[in-house]
Amino acid sequence: MAKLKIRKIGDEALRKVCRPVEEITPRTLMLLDDMVETMRAADGVGLAAPQVGILRRIVVIEVEEGNVIELINPKIIATAGEQEGVEGCLSVPNRRGTVKRPRHVTVRATDRNGQTFEISGSDLLARAFCHELDHLDGKLYVDRASRMEEI
Ligand code: ZN
Numbered sequence: 222m223a224k225l226k227i228r229k230i231g232d233e234a235l236r237k238v239c240r241p242v243e244e245i246t247p248r249t250l251m252l253l254d255d256m257v258e259t260m261r262a263a264d265g266v267g268l269a270a271p272q273v274g275i276l277r278r279i280v281v282i283e284v285e286e287g288n289v290i291e292l293i294n295p296k297i298i299a300t301a302g303e304q305e306g307v308e309g310c311l312s313v314p315n316r317r318g319t320v321k322r323p324r325h326v327t328v329r330a331t332d333r334n335g336q337t338f339e340i341s342g343s344d345l346l347a348r349a350f351c352h353e354l355d356h357l358d359g360k361l362y363v364d365r366a367s368r369m370e371e372i
Contacts, residue, residue, distance in 0.1 A: 222251075225259045225273040230313045232274075236359040239269075239276045241294045245335050249279070253291050253333060256281045265311045267349045269356030272312050280353040284346045295330035295354055304344065308352060308362045309372075318366030326350045 228234050242249060252275060260268040260281055270279040282290040302324030309317040326347040329339045342350055352362055363369060 222254045222258045224262050225255050227259065227263060227268075227272055227311050228274055230310075230361065230363070232312075234271050234274045234276065235312055235356070235361060237271060237276050238359050239271055239278045239357045241278050242331070245293065245331070245333065249293070250333055252277075252279065253281060257283070257289055257291075260311075263311050266345070267353040268311065269353045271356055271359070278357045280357065282346070282349045282353060284342075284349050290340065291333055292328060292330040292353075293332065295328045295350075295357075297326055297350065297354060298329045298339070299325075299327040299341075300347075301325040304348065305367075306348060308348065308366070310352070310362055313361065313363060315372055316363075316369055317372050318363060318369040320348075320352075320362050320365050321367070322348045322351045328354070 256268050266284050267282040270277045278294045280292040300323035304324045305321045307317050308320045325343045327341040
């Protein structure tokens with residue numbers, strides 16, 4: 222496994238719409254492993270492939286320690302409710318902002334074995350789904366934040 226360099230706001234990779242993964246190859250699996258290592262080393266709860274310069278629809282999330290969620294070609298298929306909370310991003314250092322998100326989110330994605338699955342999350346996990354999937358469309362939370370602050 223290898224730790225990857227995290228792109229920071231201003232880098233154009235963060236503003237691109239990513240392409241779907243058409244075939245899961247050993248390189249895809251290596252990327253997933255490297256993304257998990259990179260996310261953990263940076264003390265993050267989520268990382269999207271464009272944050273490491275790879276313009277593919279791949280996300281890793283670890284809101285609950287030890288419970289890594291790997292999402293290939295994820296899509297939000299249902300949302301409910303609303304929550305407002307503070308968000309940060311490994312690509313936007315030293316800042317955080319208040320963002321409104323759905324309270325409950327269901328995602329459909331492909332796993333590393335090529336199987337389609339659905340996963341639902343509430344609160345922080347729902348927020349992570351929205352935040353990370355936004356990255357795949359070139360969106361950053363700062364675009365949605367009602368208030369930003371330095372930390
Ligand atoms: Zn982010």
